[in-house]
Amino acid sequence: MLDLESLAQQVVSIAKETGDFLRRERVDFRLSKVEKKSQGNYVSYVDETAEKKLVDLLGQLLPEAGFIAEEGTASYDEEYLCWVIDPLDGTTNYIHDEAPYGVSIALKKEGEVVLGVVYEVCRDECFVAWKGGGAYLNGHPIRVSELDALRDAFLIVELPYDAEKYKKTGLHLIDKLYGKVGGIRMNGSAAVGICYVALGRLDVWLEAFIAEWDFAAAALIVKEAGGMVTDFYGNSSYQEGHHLVVTNGKLHCALLSLVQECLPEGM
Secondary structure, eight states: OOOHHHHHHHHHHHHHHHHHHHHHHHHTOOGGGEEEEETTEEEEHHHHHHHHHHHHHHHHHOTTOEEEETTOSSOOOSOSEEEEEEEEETHHHHHTTOSOOEEEEEEEETTEEEEEEEEETTTTEEEEEETTSOEEETTEEOOOOOOOOGGGOEEEEOOOSOHHHHHHHHHHHHHHHTTTSSEEEOOSOHHHHHHHHHHTSOSEEEESSOOHHHHHHHHHHHHHTTOEEEOTTSOSOOTTSSOEEEEOSTTHHHHHHHHHTSOOTTO
């Protein structure tokens, strides 16, 4: 049987070690080292090297586990344990020396996420949760906000890379929320933004066209902190999808209603 609490602390150490590598490399980083995957979507040797470090260190921790990894340096072959990793969530921020960005590590057991760690490098903030164990920031318990009035809410409404499919939805949300809520932001890191909801720093976060490695760890963290995570249709079985609404729970119905008024194309 896995001792999730003990395992979580070992994963925290691995996440911080990888974050230290990101921090060191950022000092002399140059845009000439960047490759473009698609419009606005970038990758560099830093992502790839950081992922190899994670695969090596996590592989030593649980040799029997497979991997779902953004840069494809390891594979998953139906193992009952599986790491879901993003070595650098917020690559565009990173290459422009803009906070936040971080390391995201989740562990799935028989398809269910049971452990999540997100290390935000710029603030040296490490978020961690394991199934049934609560959520923590740098060792201290955290909870979502108690806000129940959308007019006072502080939100992140991310605008994903797939502009053609999401443009109408994004403009609709901004039109409905701008000037009617406490504040709207974008921060460029799904994993970190979701964790900010867990902390109560934000009340709402939402985005579409993202991948499992972007949200797997953070979604567990926010749920263990008392928050709510669904897809744009309100389904709790969001793991295989690409669109999430994350809230403190009290604002969830209001945000779902707004999203469903103008869903992205192809959904």
